[in-house]
Amino acid sequence: MARRTDGVGDADIAVGYARAQAPTSYGLVFVLVVETVGVSFMLVDVPVAHLSMLILDLYMVFLVLGLHAAAVTRPHVVGPGGLRVRRGAGLDLWIPLERIVSARYDLRFPHADKSEDGVLEVAIASQTSITVELDRPVTAISLLGRRTEVRTVHCHADEPQAAVEAIRKFLPVNTDQ
Template sequence: MTSLGLWAARRTDGVGAADTAVGYARAQAPTAYGLVFVFVVETVGVSFMLAAYPVAHLIMLLLDLYTVFLALGLHAAAVTRPHVVGQGGVRVRRGAGLDLWIPLERIASARYDLRFPNANQPEDGVLELAVASQTAITLELTGPVTAVSLLGRRTEVHTVRCHADDPRAAVEAVNAMLPVKQHGGEGAPTIG
């Protein structure tokens, strides 16, 4: 519900003045708004059906309104908590449910890599944060980092795949922060 307040105020969480915010909610917006519409129609329909039963009507109205605000809040969390590229590293997020900090020295490479992951066959050591069943950025790490889920489940990951509304710009922002890699001479980070 905090995200709804941030969204109404057009603010973001955890994005500093020198940071680059990388949004990822655009692809899920049609589904989120469609669900909200269905929940509103259901709220109105149930209100008419239970008008003769005031107690049941009030209970269902409160539950239905909570469902509408919950669906809006889940989308607002994705809008107000974007991925963040900053001086110290990259912050990869999934709404309010996951917030993973990756220090720059742990990032070996960042590249545009459009994928449609199979949620039924997850890869060991790979964190996939798909939106609309796709990821577009792959971050290869030099060493594992620990991702902690909302319920406290800890997972060691060496590769992070996530979605972004503008993945090529996000990859450029990450690569601009990475030190220039030396491969036997002058070189520059790859943009993929």
């Protein structure tokens, strides 16, 4: 609510990614609010059903707002220690700088049904805009605990060119970019 960012230190650079999903999130909230009002009028003569649906609808409104707030307050982080790729509260991948071979702007629209081994797609609004390649794998752990070894990370940033420059700024000078 106060737009605080989580896990961004003084020497770190926050890289936002939530702007692309904001119209969808707020549009869904609007539709849910309209549905809540409509269902409340339809069920006014059935108090138990009215209360149950009101609670469920309000829960959904706050859930969508909370998911968007998590994306806003938990940005990707670039710092002297490494790159932290996040997607709300569902993914938090730490990549040490010494493992990054290259970082580049690469606008992609990945397909969910076509996944490659060793590639992590962190798409926001069905797109990624940055590709980070690693010299050796890092382990990505999903929200439910599934472990995946990744050598390439495709993620989205609101300002991808600035994010790539921030990553390159912290890379060792002898690294091929």
